[in-house]
Amino acid sequence: xxxxxxxxxxxxxxxxxxxxxxxxxxxxxxxxxxxxxxxxxxxxxxxxxxxxxxxxxxxxxxxxxxxxxxxxxxxxxxxxxxxxxxxxxxxxxxxxxxxxxxxxxxxxxxxxxxxxxxxxxxxxxxxxxxxxxxxxxxxxxxxxxxxxxxxxxxxxxxxxxxxxxxxxxxxxxxxxxxxxxxxxxxxxxxxxxxxxxxxxxxxxxxxxxxxxxxxxxxxxxxxxxxxxxxxxxxxxxxxxxxxxxxxxxxxxxxxxxxxxxxxxxxxxxxxxxxxxxxxxxxxxxxxxx
Amino acid sequence: xxxxxxxxxxxxxxxxxxxxxxxxxxxxxxxxxxxxxxxxxxxxxxxxxxxxxxxxxxxxxxxxxxxxxxxxxxxxxxxxxxxxxxxxxxxxxxxxxxxxxxxxxxxxxxxxxxxxxxxxxxxxxxxxxxxxxxxxxxxxxxxxxxxxxxxxxxxxxxxxxxxxxxxxxxxxxxxxxxxxxxxxxxxxxxxxxxxxxxxxxxxxxxxxxxxxxxxxxxxxxxxxxxxxxxxxxxxxxxxxxxxxxxxxxxxxxxxxxxxxxxxxxxxxxxxxxxxxxxxxxxxxxxxxxxxxxxxxxxxxxxxxxxxxxxxxxxxxxxxxxxxxxxxxxxxxxxxxxxxxxxxxxxxxxxxxxxx
Numbered sequence: 156x157x158x159x160x161x162x163x164x165x166x167x168x169x170x171x172x173x174x175x176x177x178x179x180x181x182x183x184x185x186x187x188x189x190x191x192x193x194x195x196x197x198x199x200x201x202x203x204x205x206x207x208x209x210x211x212x213x214x215x216x217x218x219x220x221x222x223x224x225x226x227x228x229x230x231x232x233x234x235x236x237x238x239x240x241x242x243x244x245x246x247x248x249x250x251x252x253x254x255x256x257x258x259x260x261x262x263x264x265x266x267x268x269x270x271x272x273x274x275x276x277x278x279x280x281x282x283x284x285x286x287x288x289x290x291x292x293x294x295x296x297x298x299x300x301x302x303x304x305x306x307x308x309x310x311x312x313x314x315x316x317x318x319x320x321x322x323x324x325x326x327x328x329x330x331x332x333x334x335x336x337x338x339x340x341x342x343x344x345x346x347x348x349x350x351x352x353x354x355x356x357x358x359x360x361x362x363x364x365x366x367x368x369x370x371x372x373x374x375x376x377x378x379x380x381x382x383x384x385x386x387x388x389x390x391x392x393x394x395x396x397x398x399x400x401x402x403x404x405x406x407x408x409x410x411x412x413x414x415x416x417x418x419x420x421x422x423x424x425x426x427x428x429x430x431x432x433x434x435x436x437x438x439x440x441x442x443x444x
Numbered sequence: 445x446x447x448x449x450x451x452x453x454x455x456x457x458x459x460x461x462x463x464x465x466x467x468x469x470x471x472x473x474x475x476x477x478x479x480x481x482x483x484x485x486x487x488x489x490x491x492x493x494x495x496x497x498x499x500x501x502x503x504x505x506x507x508x509x510x511x512x513x514x515x516x517x518x519x520x521x522x523x524x525x526x527x528x529x530x531x532x533x534x535x536x537x538x539x540x541x542x543x544x545x546x547x548x549x550x551x552x553x554x555x556x557x558x559x560x561x562x563x564x565x566x567x568x569x570x571x572x573x574x575x576x577x578x579x580x581x582x583x584x585x586x587x588x589x590x591x592x593x594x595x596x597x598x599x600x601x602x603x604x605x606x607x608x609x610x611x612x613x614x615x616x617x618x619x620x621x622x623x624x625x626x627x628x629x630x631x632x633x634x635x636x637x638x639x640x641x642x643x644x645x646x647x648x649x650x651x652x653x654x655x656x657x658x659x660x661x662x663x664x665x666x667x668x669x670x671x672x673x674x675x676x677x678x679x680x681x682x683x684x685x686x687x688x689x690x691x692x693x694x695x696x697x698x699x700x701x702x703x704x705x706x707x708x709x710x711x712x713x714x715x716x717x718x719x720x721x722x723x724x725x726x727x728x729x730x731x732x733x734x735x736x737x738x739x740x741x742x743x744x745x746x747x748x749x750x751x752x753x754x755x756x757x758x759x760x761x762x763x764x765x766x767x768x769x770x771x772x773x774x775x776x777x778x779x780x781x782x783x784x785x786x787x788x789x790x791x792x793x794x795x796x797x798x799x
Binding site: 230233234235255256257258259260263264265266269270271272273274275276277278279280282283284286287290291292293294295296300316317339 | 451453454455456458460463464465466467671674677678680681682684685687688689690691692734735736737
């Protein structure tokens with residue numbers, strides 16, 4: 156399989172390589188990219204010929220209006236949708252042709268609002284993340300135990316391990332699912348709107364956790380977020396989509412602009428500097444004004 | 445000499461040895477053990493009682509060919525095969541129900557609800573009424589598989605949706621049932637009577653020839669169910685999460701459903717469509733075990749217990765009530781026990797969906 160590196164890819168990788176707090180250097184770790192990726196449901200094409208290269212060891216956030224194809228792109232990257240055209244490559248290998256268990260050891264996904272089985276305990280649900288590492292004769296290795304303990308510690312859930320997931324608050328529940336994805340110990344973590352249905356404090360809580368995982372463990376993260384300000388704050392790399400195509404990508408400062416928000420969301424806004432991080436901060440003007 | 449290490453986990457226990465490790469739910473193990481022992485005890489009691497009472501110690505002796513000749517005859521030839529068929533068929537229905545309910549993530553998706561047993565029944569009654577030169581068990585298996593294939597074909601649309609599967613299954617089951625009714629109306633009185641007894645699900649006059657196919661099916665399919673059933677722990681998390689965890693979702697689901705349909709069809713062929721076992725046994729096992737998913741082995745044990753207990757009640761109940769030695773078909777009793785349980789389940793489901 157030959158794959159020529161387009162100049163778009165090299166420019167996109169540049170900020171990742173120069174960033175200071177990245178644990179994984181360039182060249183190390185997973186290389187996830189799409190190549191002319193076309194995805195759809197039934198007769199409808201939702202993602203049309205997308206080329207993106209996910210910066211290794213960084214947080215990428217996909218933004219865009221409803222139905223622009225951002226969640227679909229993420230599902231395609233997670234091999235939940237077979238490509239109509241093009242491909243998703245993980246270290247140069249087509250994801251859809253690779254054995255699914257093998258992929259599951261390298262690439263994890265947390266879908267939008269997953270539902271826990273009734274009565275399952277926190278510890279049990281988190282342990283399910285070990286499935287791709289297990290066999291029917293090897294259902295709880297020392298490695299499984301270590302990974303689950305670490306995932307519970309990282310998400311601050313150790314004390315809740317024996318509780319039923321249904322008894323927890325929405326924010327805690329989302330931490331449990333994140334812990335499950337962590338226990339999977341994949342180099343790449345794909346998160347589809349991990350903050351949906353959470354109040355502001357819990358949204359920030361989840362995003363801080365994701366940032367921590369990225370900073371401390373060098374996990375490559377791709378997430379879909381609705382909130383542009385969250386995207387600008389937590390992303391190293393923003394991918395803006397409109398009508399199934401990528402219209403802009405790069406560091407938040409260069410992507411999150413008044414012009415882009417107007418183009419992508421059809422929303423007039425002012426972009427200032429966030430008082431906390433100095434990243435772009437979007438304030439809508441509203442359509443009536 | 446082999447060292448086993450027990451690791452207590454929230455709600456589960458891992459057992460580690462040099463061969464690997466398994467995770468078990470201690471409560472589910474206890475439920476399986478107790479239900480199995482009870483089923484065996486009821487079975488022995490059932491062999492003992494009847495018109496000709498064989499005391500329990502004599503039953504045990506007769507099982508090994510000891511004791512007087514009439515006891516051995518009654519036990520080994522008349523009663524034992526019947527009880528064995530009851531145990532096997534109950535376990536098969538219980539396991540089949542556990543598999544289909546788990547795969548569809550819906551308590552209503554048991555083989556007797558989604559038309560598999562109705563299809564088997566329609567085919568069997570056709571054979572009885574039309575006098576077709578086909579063995580009834582074979583016809584029943586073919587009928588069950590046909591309806592299962594139809595349900596699958598009509599439900600499949602880029603994947604299986606549980607509510608659609610249940611609705612289509614109920615629809616096709618109703619169609620099969622009306623075919624059965626039509627045949628019964630057209631049948632001669634003796635054919636109709638034979639067909640009705642078969643339809644209610646009966647262990648009357650069941651011999652070793654009825655036990656063998658179910659035993660074989662269980663021997664082949666139950667271990668397969670347990671191995672394939674591992675994937676249920678991830679399938680329960682929803683399709684997307686399961687795929688992300690590396691499960692081959694559609695393949696696992698198809699395999700599990702095929703195993704379930706095979707078990708249900710073979711069991712129906714041996715003892716008729718004994719109602720409610722496939723529906724109720726897994727739900728009872730689930731509630732007793734308090735596991736996050738339906739426990740497979742416990743469902744099989746509860747199914748076996750339900751059928752032998754219902755059969756004992758059917759045999760004793762009517763003769764005590766009327767003084768006549770007529771026996772009720774076991775299916776009539778499982779339905780009497782099963783119907784109220786179903787009502788309670790439906791009430792719970794209705795409340796759950798509105799909450």
